[in-house]
Amino acid sequence: MGLLAGLVTDLFSGVVGKLSQERTNGASLLGTLVSPFLALFLTNNPLPNGYPWGTLTDWGTNPYKDWPHTGVIRTYDFTLSRGVIAPDGYQRDVLLVNGAFPGPLIEANWGDKIIVTVRNNITAPEEGTVVHWHGFLQEGTPWEDGAPGVTQCPITPGKTFTYEFIASLYGTTWYHAHYSAQYSGGVVGPMVIHGPSKAKYDIDVGPIMLSDWYHKSYNDIVKQMLAPNGSPRVVSDNNLINGKMNFDCSKVAAGDTKPCTNNAGISKFRLKKGKTHRLRLINAGAEGVQRFTIDGHNLTVIANDFVPVKPYTTKVVTLGVGQRADVLVTANVGDSNSAFWMRSNLSGCAGTPNTPPPANQPFAVAAVYYDAADTSKAPTSKAWDIPDAVRCTNDDLAVTEPLFPMPLPAATFTQTMDISIFKNASDVTLWKFDGVSMRANYDSPVLLQANQGNFTFPTEWNVRNFYGNSSVRIIVHNNSPASHPMHLHGHNFYVLNEGPGEWDGTIVRSSNPQRRDVQLVRPNGHLVLQFDPQPGVWAFHCHVAWHASGGFFSSFVVKPDDVKRMRIPDTVQQTCRQWRAYTSTNVVDQIDSGT
Numbered sequence: 259m260g261l262l263a264g265l266v267t268d269l270f271s272g273v274v275g276k277l278s279q280e281r282t283n284g285a286s287l288l289g290t291l292v293s294p295f296l297a298l299f300l301t302n303n304p305l306p307n308g309y310p311w312g313t314l315t316d317w318g319t320n321p322y323k324d325w326p327h328t329g330v331i332r333t334y335d336f337t338l339s340r341g342v343i344a345p346d347g348y349q350r351d352v353l354l355v356n357g358a359f360p361g362p363l364i365e366a367n368w369g370d371k372i373i374v375t376v377r378n379n380i381t382a383p384e385e386g387t388v389v390h391w392h393g394f395l396q397e398g399t400p401w402e403d404g405a406p407g408v409t410q411c412p413i414t415p416g417k418t419f420t421y422e423f424i425a426s427l428y429g430t431t432w433y434h435a436h437y438s439a440q441y442s443g444g445v446v447g448p449m450v451i452h453g454p455s456k457a458k459y460d461i462d463v464g465p466i467m468l469s470d471w472y473h474k475s476y477n478d479i480v481k482q483m484l485a486p487n488g489s490p491r492v493v494s495d496n497n498l499i500n501g502k503m504n505f506d507c508s509k510v511a512a513g514d515t516k517p518c519t520n521n522a523g524i525s526k527f528r529l530k531k532g533k534t535h536r537l538r539l540i541n542a543g544a545e546g547v548q549r550f551t552i553d554g555h556n557l558t559v560i561a562n563d564f565v566p567v568k569p570y571t572t573k574v575v576t577l578g579v580g581q582r583a584d585v586l587v588t589a590n591v592g593d594s595n596s597a598f599w600m601r602s603n604l605s606g607c608a609g610t611p612n613t614p615p616p617a618n619q620p621f622a623v624a625a626v627y628y629d630a631a632d633t634s635k636a637p638t639s640k641a642w643d644i645p646d647a648v649r650c651t652n653d654d655l656a657v658t659e660p661l662f663p664m665p666l667p668a669a670t671f672t673q674t675m676d677i678s679i680f681k682n683a684s685d686v687t688l689w690k691f692d693g694v695s696m697r698a699n700y701d702s703p704v705l706l707q708a709n710q711g712n713f714t715f716p717t718e719w720n721v722r723n724f725y726g727n728s729s730v731r732i733i734v735h736n737n738s739p740a741s742h743p744m745h746l747h748g749h750n751f752y753v754l755n756e757g758p759g760e761w762d763g764t765i766v767r768s769s770n771p772q773r774r775d776v777q778l779v780r781p782n783g784h785l786v787l788q789f790d791p792q793p794g795v796w797a798f799h800c801h802v803a804w805h806a807s808g809g810f811f812s813s814f815v816v817k818p819d820d821v822k823r824m825r826i827p828d829t830v831q832q833t834c835r836q837w838r839a840y841t842s843t844n845v846v847d848q849i850d851s852g853t
């Protein structure tokens with residue numbers, strides 16, 4: 259008992275952290291008690307009808323057709339650099355956005371324009387980079403999407419690229435590097451787009467980022483995984499809430515001389531007794547499925563990804579990588595001195611019911627304090643007792659109903675895409691998606707070639723052209739014993755059904771199916787989705803960083819005639835010219851698919 263009790267005490271006793279916030283998270287203040295609540299919206303001038311979005315609503319406005327034209331611009335300057343921090347007490351080399359992990363919050367109102375200048379200051383050694391704005395539709399601006407080899411060339415070390423796009427959807431999302439598995443090394447940050455909400459709440463607690471965490475660099479992980487006879491199974495070392503958690507330093511491998519501090523410090527949150535709070539949950543990890551709870555509290559889900567839903571109450575929210583959930587939590591459990599554990603567990607999702615999670619330490623905790631609670635004391639609450647029957651799937655599609663109803667249109671084309679794992683002739687384990695293991699060409703993005711009117715692509719780019727189809731159905735067959743968070747850029751897709759084995763042809767609530775931008779396909783199961791294309795070239799891939807690295811990635815060309823007519827700003831071509839000039843004198847070791 260002594261050993262186990264010792265371990266539990268270690269992991270749960272970082273309420274007064276042993277390391278400074280600067281040492282654990284650099285310039286980030288997320289997860290500390292000085293991190294402010296968010297305003298319900300940013301003050302614009304004027305405010306028609308009292309809101310930046312005037313009379314538009316989340317229940318009566320079709321957000322794919324109509325959004326506010328605020329004329330307001332939100333400008334951010336990001337510098338990506340190497341740094342050294344210890345998010346869980348184990349010190350390692352990371353990549354930081356403006357010196358912070360997680361990176362700075364981007365905040366805007368629905369309909370604002372967001373302009374972010376990204377400077378690549380990743381040196382010694384140098385790396386290219388690209389930043390993706392997850393979940394934005396990029397209507398008319400697919401070149402701002404940030405997918406290397408798909409929509410742009412990488413940003414050369416020392417150079418900048420300025421992204422400009424309209425926040426035409428609202429809710430909770432994140433940005434992350436999309437170059438190799440770079441984002442798992444630290445290039446991630448939250449985004450909040452304020453918009454209308456039929457569900458009422460008093461306080462916006464802001465982003466809560468959940469992420470598995472690795473003590474090795476992404477470069478070492480990918481190289482090991484993609485070595486001859488390497489294992490496709492990557493195991494994380496820890497699980498973080500807003501970039502923070504403790505680690506049991508006795509678990510550090512013998513011979514590893516990196517400094518490690520027990521009880522580095524966990525995240526803390528403040529709730530106001532009697533008030534209803536909005537929590538913005540984001541799975542910003544590389545691989546693991548998160549199961550999020552707060553002891554004793556119900557969670558009322560009001561949005562999945564960028565899609566407001568009819569509120570439903572649950573004790574646990576399941577999030578695959580890339581997924582978000584906005585939940586309301588009312589602080590009405592106990593008196594104002596109460597404190598509770600917030601928990602996020604990485605779930606064992608590979609195949610059999612008792613598969614251990616792909617993590618050495620899968621249990622993240624944070625402390626939640628009501629107004630008058632002593633924030634130097636650890637909570638003593640007990641975890642919800644939740645049956646763990648289905649751990650690799652999202653909430654039942656029967657309960658996740660969009661607030662703004664949209665009936666499923668007739669599909670004009672159906673494409674089946676199989677997921678499989680194989681060994682290539684060099685004994686390297688890779689993924690195939692619809693028969694191809696993808697490898698991007700950093701020098702030649704699909705979008706720029708398509709814009710020239712050339713739609714003949716090398717097989718290894720794994721491009722599908724859907725021409726003028728108005729609604730495309732995709733049947734994903736998972737012939738692998740792992741679950742995969744499937745993500746389509748530039749769209750909210752309809753989720754028609756998902757389950758084990760083969761699809762039986764039935765559709766869940768065709769009058770108004772769930773829409774979102776990431777959905778889990780379960781091990782050896784199926785996922786059926788459909789999307790109404792908007793012109794561009796859009797990545798469709800598994801969001802597990804390691805699987806995408808192993809080739810589990812495709813791109814969709816849609817409405818090619820419109821793509822040909824697009825007038826792409828010269829800065830996009832300039833980024834390619836800079837990159838080609840750079841790579842003509844520097845060897846870029848493309849260690850994986852590129853994305």
Ligand SMILES: *[C@@H]1O[C@H](CO)[C@@H](O)[C@H](O)[C@H]1NC(C)=O
Pocket residue numbers: 337339340341379381
């Ligand atoms: C660029 O990165 C280096 C560390 O690699 C850092 O010392 C320097 O401050 C960074 N520059 C900027 C402008 O952030």
Ligand SMILES: *[C@@H]1O[C@H](CO)[C@@H](O)[C@H](O)[C@H]1NC(C)=O
Pocket residue numbers: 554555556571591
């Ligand atoms: C949680 O929700 C359940 C079912 O809706 C309800 O019976 C229960 O009282 C709620 N608990 C709290 C603490 O609000």
Ligand SMILES: *[C@@H]1O[C@H](CO)[C@@H](O)[C@H](O)[C@H]1NC(C)=O
Pocket residue numbers: 549550551574601602603621641642643644646
């Ligand atoms: C999370 O893990 C804890 C053990 O630390 C367990 O008590 C709890 O039931 C788990 N929660 C879920 C939702 O699986």
Ligand SMILES: *[C@@H]1O[C@H](CO)[C@@H](O)[C@H](O)[C@H]1NC(C)=O
Pocket residue numbers: 484682683684685686688850
């Ligand atoms: C197998 O895949 C690895 C990693 O992508 C690659 O470096 C190697 O060239 C491939 N081998 C063959 C024979 O295609």
Ligand SMILES: *[C@@H]1O[C@H](CO)[C@@H](O)[C@H](O)[C@H]1NC(C)=O
Pocket residue numbers: 707712713714715716
């Ligand atoms: C179209 O692009 C491919 C490379 O993706 C190239 O091999 C081919 O020559 C190009 N065709 C034309 C007509 O330029």
Ligand SMILES: *[C@@H]1O[C@H](CO)[C@@H](O)[C@H](O)[C@H]1NC(C)=O
Pocket residue numbers: 670671723724725726727728
């Ligand atoms: C839909 O896409 C398929 C697959 O590329 C193509 O064969 C078909 O012609 C497209 N239909 C229309 C109406 O463009």
Ligand SMILES: [Cu+2]
Pocket residue numbers: 741742743800801802805806810
């Ligand atoms: Cu995957």
